[in-house]
Amino acid sequence: VNHVVHNGGLYKRPFxxxxxxxxMLVAVLTYVGYGVLTLFGxxxxxxxxxxxxxxxxxxxxxxxxxFVPLYxxxxxxxxxxxxxxxxxxxxxxxxxVPGAKVDMMERVSHDYNWTFTYTGRVIKDVINxxxxxxxxxxxxxxxxxxxxxxxxxxxxxxxxxxxxEMGNLDKHEELEKLVARFLGVESAMVYGMGFATxxxxxxxxxxxxxxxxxxxLNHASLVLGARLSGATIRIFKHNNxxxxxxxxxxxxxxxxxxxRRPWKKILILVEGIYSMEGSIVRLPEVIALxxxxxxxxxxxxxxxxxxxxxxxxxxxxYFGLNPEDVDVMMGTFTKSFGAAxxxxxxxxxxxxYLRTYSHSAVYAxxxxxxxxxxxxxxxxxxxxEDGTTVGKARVQQLAENxxxxxxxxxxxxxxxxGNEDSPVVPLMLYMPAKIGAFGREMLKRNxxxxxxxxxxxxxxxxxxxxxxxxxxxxxxxxxxxxxxxxVGDLLQVKxxxxxxxxxxxxxxxxxxxxxxxx
Amino acid sequence: QEKEELIEEWQPEPxxxxxxxxxxxLNYNIVSxxxxxxxxxxxxxxxxxxxxxxxxxxxNEKVKSAAQASLKKYGVGTCGPRGFYGTFDVHLxxxxxxAKFMRTEEAIIYSYGFAxxxxxxxxxxxxxxxxFVDEAACFAxxxxxxxxxxxIKLFKHNDMADLERLLREQxxxxxKNPRKARVTRRFIVVEGLYMNTGDICPLPExxxxxxxxxxxxxxxxxxxxxxxxEHGRGITEHFGINIDxxxxxxxxxxxxxxxxxxxxxxxxxxxxxxxxSGQGYCFSASLPPLLAAAAIEALNIMEDNPDIFQTLRxxxxxxxxxxxxxxxxxxxxxxxxxxxxxxxxxxxxxRENDVKLLKRVVDYCMNSGIALTQARYLEKEEKCLxxxxxxxxxxxxxxxxxxxxxxxxxxxxxxxxxx
Numbered sequence: 001v002n003h004v005v006h007n008g009g010l011y012k013r014p015f016x017x018x019x020x021x022x023x024m025l026v027a028v029l030t031y032v033g034y035g036v037l038t039l040f041g042x043x044x045x046x047x048x049x050x051x052x053x054x055x056x057x058x059x060x061x062x063x064x065x066x067f068v069p070l071y072x073x074x075x076x077x078x079x080x081x082x083x084x085x086x087x088x089x090x091x092x093x094x095x096x097v098p099g100a101k102v103d104m105m106e107r108v109s110h111d112y113n114w115t116f117t118y119t120g121r122v123i124k125d126v127i128n129x130x131x132x133x134x135x136x137x138x139x140x141x142x143x144x145x146x147x148x149x150x151x152x153x154x155x156x157x158x159x160x161x162x163x164x165e166m167g168n169l170d171k172h173e174e175l176e177k178l179v180a181r182f183l184g185v186e187s188a189m190v191y192g193m194g195f196a197t198x199x200x201x202x203x204x205x206x207x208x209x210x211x212x213x214x215x216x217l218n219h220a221s222l223v224l225g226a227r228l229s230g231a232t233i234r235i236f237k238h239n240n241x242x243x244x245x246x247x248x249x250x251x252x253x254x255x256x257x258x259x260r261r262p263w264k265k266i267l268i269l270v271e272g273i274y275s276m277e278g279s280i281v282r283l284p285e286v287i288a289l290x291x292x293x294x295x296x297x298x299x300x301x302x303x304x305x306x307x308x309x310x311x312x313x314x315x316x317x318y319f320g321l322n323p324e325d326v327d328v329m330m331g332t333f334t335k336s337f338g339a340a341x342x343x344x345x346x347x348x349x350x351x352x353y354l355r356t357y358s359h360s361a362v363y364a365x366x367x368x369x370x371x372x373x374x375x376x377x378x379x380x381x382x383x384x385e386d387g388t389t390v391g392k393a394r395v396q397q398l399a400e401n402x403x404x405x406x407x408x409x410x411x412x413x414x415x416x417x418g419n420e421d422s423p424v425v426p427l428m429l430y431m432p433a434k435i436g437a438f439g440r441e442m443l444k445r446n447x448x449x450x451x452x453x454x455x456x457x458x459x460x461x462x463x464x465x466x467x468x469x470x471x472x473x474x475x476x477x478x479x480x481x482x483x484x485x486x487v488g489d490l491l492q493v494k495x496x497x498x499x500x501x502x503x504x505x506x507x508x509x510x511x512x513x514x515x516x517x518x
Numbered sequence: 519q520e521k522e523e524l525i526e527e528w529q530p531e532p533x534x535x536x537x538x539x540x541x542x543x544l545n546y547n548i549v550s551x552x553x554x555x556x557x558x559x560x561x562x563x564x565x566x567x568x569x570x571x572x573x574x575x576x577x578n579e580k581v582k583s584a585a586q587a588s589l590k591k592y593g594v595g596t597c598g599p600r601g602f603y604g605t606f607d608v609h610l611x612x613x614x615x616x617a618k619f620m621r622t623e624e625a626i627i628y629s630y631g632f633a634x635x636x637x638x639x640x641x642x643x644x645x646x647x648x649x650f651v652d653e654a655a656c657f658a659x660x661x662x663x664x665x666x667x668x669x670i671k672l673f674k675h676n677d678m679a680d681l682e683r684l685l686r687e688q689x690x691x692x693x694k695n696p697r698k699a700r701v702t703r704r705f706i707v708v709e710g711l712y713m714n715t716g717d718i719c720p721l722p723e724x725x726x727x728x729x730x731x732x733x734x735x736x737x738x739x740x741x742x743x744x745x746x747x748e749h750g751r752g753i754t755e756h757f758g759i760n761i762d763x764x765x766x767x768x769x770x771x772x773x774x775x776x777x778x779x780x781x782x783x784x785x786x787x788x789x790x791x792x793x794x795s796g797q798g799y800c801f802s803a804s805l806p807p808l809l810a811a812a813a814i815e816a817l818n819i820m821e822d823n824p825d826i827f828q829t830l831r832x833x834x835x836x837x838x839x840x841x842x843x844x845x846x847x848x849x850x851x852x853x854x855x856x857x858x859x860x861x862x863x864x865x866x867x868x869r870e871n872d873v874k875l876l877k878r879v880v881d882y883c884m885n886s887g888i889a890l891t892q893a894r895y896l897e898k899e900e901k902c903l904x905x906x907x908x909x910x911x912x913x914x915x916x917x918x919x920x921x922x923x924x925x926x927x928x929x930x931x932x933x934x935x936x937x
Contacts, residue, residue, distance in 0.1 A: 057787075058787035067732045068699075068701065068703050069701075090601045093607055096592070098596060098597045098598065132597045133597045141590075145589060145594070148589060148594055149586055149590070156576045157777055157808065158571075158772060158778055159553060160576055161568060162894065164543055165891040165909070166569050166889065169548075170548055170550045192778065193632075195633065195797070196632060262528055263530070264530065266530065338594055339806070353535070356544050362543070364631065365630075365631055365772045370585075370594065370808060448603060
């Protein structure tokens with residue numbers, strides 16, 4: 001039962017996105033589970049305070065014991081009592097290229113995860129469903145690696161200067177022209193870190209007296225950039241166009257909160273694919289709203305560039321829209337290009353302005369040359385300029401893998417969030433104990449998955465997240481599916497009752513959330 | 519109906535104001551080839567006095583081959599943040615080596631130098647806490663402070679009396695409200711060698727103030743790591759201070775270590791907290807392994823050749839002396855600081871004209887084979903904007919003749935442009 005939307009002709013393709021509602025019993029049990037853990041947490045803290053139980057936390061220096069405590073006891077309550085129990089599911093060290101199969105260093109804990117020791121053994125060929133390797137460019141051999149090696153021996157690893165001073169290499173200029181061509185925009189600018197791209201450029205674009213409308217589930221970098229800019233921030237419900245339209249109407253009609261003056265600019269911040277939900281932004285509707293209300297659109301394509309669209313050019317191509325409609329197209333090179341860094345693309349005036357006033361161009365080191373070369377080679381491969389059809393094949397393979405994997409998981413009876421075409425597949429677990437258990441059981445069966453809980457997700461909606469890659473072959477996917485099936489039966493996480501609530505029909509309440517800088 | 523009219527009428531400002539074509543910051547210098555000792559800028563070959571390559575490790579063959587080996591093993595990117603299969607054994611090794619080198623318990627690496635201190639400060643200092651920061655603090659520190667939403671108290675650059683006055687005022691405030699004072703954290707944020715002025719911070723007095731007023735110290739050592747101290751351990755070694763007295767040392771690996779990224783080191787009690795609450799650590803992809811391997815090799819070289827630090831400092835003294843007495847330009851910075859500023863002795867009235875004048879000096883030097891740059895700032899965003907200046911960077915690879923050539927060329931340029 002999939003809800004298909006062709007909203008007033010705005011969509012040229014079916015938009016299948018659904019979020020099944022949490023079963024009531026599961027929600028209750030999850031709350032009970034957290035309640036029990038909290039009680040135990042209080043008990044253990046009590047025992048530790050009265051020295052009945054040994055405290056294994058690092059402690060303050062003797063000489064500084066009378067300083068104001070650095071951490072509030074409550075801040076770390078969650079960390080000490082809940083996170084510490086299942087800490088081994090995260091920060092797993094690997095020692096090979098993060099491709100479709102990866103080698104992990106084995107680590108054990110003899111004191112319930114307070115400290116880890118490495119046994120020295122290596123778990124080989126773990127199927128990697130956790131790395132953001134959408135097009136499989138995380139390779140240590142092949143055209144990309146050879147080109148990067150040549151550039152490394154010629155240019156060295158670092159740059160030691162900022163873009164505006166002496167750090168602007170000819171390689172950077174070449175990359176920027178290529179990125180602009182790839183996206184179909186007038187010009188582009190690249191930065192050394194994806195997170196910093198957001199947090200350093202949003203403040204350059206908007207300031208006091210402007211309004212930012214940000215999606216509920218935006219990434220921390222967008223939230224930080226919005227806060228640092230000093231503009232007023234209002235949050236609309238995730239991917240909910242009625243909520244966004246209401247906020248837009250209110251903003252233009254009522255103006256700034258106290259003075260009633262009109263807003264200088266309004267900027268809408270959305271992401272292409274939301275990495276925790278697996279949902280794709282309703283871009284045709286957002287662009288229609290943007291044009292009607294004369295606002296500006298900032299699209300963060302961290303996960304969707306390279307992963308969506310018939311030739312990998314991102315969510316704009318996926319919907320068949322014009323890249324010039326999006327005012328600021330931002331993205332990162334970490335996920336689909338197997339490198340690091342971020343970019344912003346748009347009109348020439350925008351990029352010229354950013355070249356002059358972006359915090360990163362003035363104060364932060366530019367990108368390292370071998371990384372730049374990796375992006376140039378992989379981007380040329382995706383476009384097809386290297387003379388092969390490898391890029392196109394990978395994009396198609398990813399789309400096939402996505403559809404196949406999601407279909408099989410849904411058939412097995414798991415609750416899977418998100419859009420049918422998104423390569424990020426969240427599988428709902430809900431209960432805190434199952435988070436740890438799922439991660440460990442899958443590792444025992446040689447499959448590496450990512451599990452996420454609070455605070456990255458709402459407290460009862462913890463999940464396991466699979467990131468598909470073009471490098472995954474059908475055999476690997478089948479093996480993974482078989483194991484997921486087994487573990488799912490073992491842990492009883494097959495909650496789906498096939499009652500899907502289409503996102504459009506979800507009611508939204510009238511409250512709006514506003515954050516202002518005081 | 520009225521609403522529809524209002525919506526029709528509202529006109530936003532353009533997304534970005536147009537930038538004039540001759541804006542000084544718009545036209546970048548294009549460097550073809552590696553930015554090493556001999557650099558090709560805009561087609562001309564020059565001696566590099568502008569890249570922060572203090573120990574000359576950008577071009578080092580051993581560093582490059584270590585990075586090549588890592589590239590062959592791991593590829594380029596890590597495809598994930600540290601929490602989700604982005605932790606490589608190279609990262610763990612680099613953290614251990616840095617902690618051992620700095621003689622602290624633990625170290626944590628970030629993938630971007632700017633993000634290091636800008637994520638470290640908000641992890642500890644929240645709304646309601648008090649931070650005393652030097653006026654000449656660099657932009658990354660300012661952004662970290664802004665993100666933390668704490669109360670910022672600026673004290674005059676390197677003026678311990680001013681800082682003590684602020685601390686005493688705060689103490690009086692505390693006595694009025696002891697309950698609040700018991701939960702308000704206090705920090706002092708200083709740099710070892712200031713990027714904006716080239717001065718050194720008086721750390722021994724700061725330590726005394728720390729214990730007297732119970733404030734924690736965060737030290738930013740981007741310029742002094744790998745420069746000061748007998749073994750390059752930074753300002754704590756330079757002054758002979760016990761490193762545990764400093765709560766957090768943060769530095770970036772983009773200057774002396776000629777790699778990319780940054781690190782924080784200190785006691786586990788402090789550093790471990792950043793693994794869950796450092797925004798630039800948790801929500802961002804980890805450092806590419808080849809850069810981590812390059813940093814490890816650079817550390818090896820630093821440990822094996824402790825005499826390069828003395829050599830570097832001697833060169834700094836040499837050029838500091840040689841640049842004295844240029845008519846129209848004054849040298850700003852300590853004699854052993856490898857990054858100093860040349861400011862105009864007399865401003866010609868407006869910042870724009872000063873910048874234009876300095877540009878002519880820089881162009882004169884570039885045309886004659888010395889690559890220099892002006893220090894760049896965001897004029898509207900800085901809290902205390904430093905005056906326009908030319909940045910002169912000394913590296914260990916520059917020979918005495920080249921230093922003398924640079925000094926004499928600057929004298930010539932100043933004479934021809936400024937008189």
